[in-house]
């Protein structure tokens with residue numbers, strides 16, 4: 001299986017669930033799944049992995065996405081074993097066949113995830129609940145809503161949103177300029193009815209017999225299953241060693257720190273670049289450059305290097 005986890009992730013945040021492919025496939029195999037639904041498939045990075053897996057087992061793959069990227073649309077045209085539903089999860093999950101496994105990675109907020117789970121749970125109660133897998137159960141969306149289309153979320157469920165472009169930084173419950181840009185994220189992390197993990201935990205707490213594992217890697221991978229399902233032990237065996245593993249927790253905390261720090265650095269660098277470009281066009285700076293040259297020639301402050309546009313151009317080209 002060839003996996004290109006950065007094909008649609010130019011900043012290399014590790015944004016796709018494809019980064020967790022081996023673990024997810026092991027769970028699907030443990031479940032002996034014959035059908036899987038991916039809610040939120042974007043450009044099809046994970047969908048391609050699922051199709052490769054399904055070609056070995058004869059399983060069917062469904063992808064639900066109201067705004068599929070061109071690459072996913074092409075994949076759908078090329079592959080007769082993929083069913084792409086161009087609709088929101090809350091519409092599609094009312095009518096598509098209940099799958100053996102569902103991967104929830106669409107709109108990352110409490111209301112949507114809770115409703116997705118309610119729809120699945122009503123159609124497959126008790127131990128019949130599919131194997132459920134989730135992305136973004138750790139930072140930043142585990143405890144902080146993000147809204148793909150805020151108008152689709154009932155006002156009572158919508159957290160106040162960040163007004164400043166939503167700069168998210170690990171350890172900062174509010175927002176900060178230069179943080180990771182999530183312009184439709186909740187202004188504050190934490191509290192009731194906020195975030196993907198909160199929705200999953202509330203679903204698990206509201207039903208008998210459900211188990212939850214959280215793998216703290218690549219923004220968090222959650223797995224929920226019913227302990228009375230015939231395949232429960234097989235899934236528990238796969239996922240158990242990864243569940244809230246402290247070494248992984250430390251690795252992920254370190255990783256998201258550096259993702260955010262690299263982004264902040266990029267923001268600072270682009271601000272400096274913009275300032276230098278303005279200097280190059282500034283008549284005041286042209287005057288300063290001439291004055292600096294005259295001072296140099298006159299031997300004033302010989303230890304100082306002359307102000308020059310060439311130096312600014314060199315800095316920009318670097």
Ligand SMILES: C[S@@+](CC[C@H](N)C(=O)[O-])C[C@H]1O[C@@H](n2cnc3c(N)ncnc32)[C@H](O)[C@@H]1O
Pocket residue numbers: 015016017018038039040041042043044045046047064065066067068069087088089090105106107112148149
């Ligand atoms: C993070 S991306 C999915 C990435 C993909 N699962 C992967 O791992 O490569 C989220 C996707 O969810 C879709 N989406 C947003 N709201 C949705 C909804 N209500 N139902 C289904 N998909 C939704 C977006 O169009 C977007 O393509």
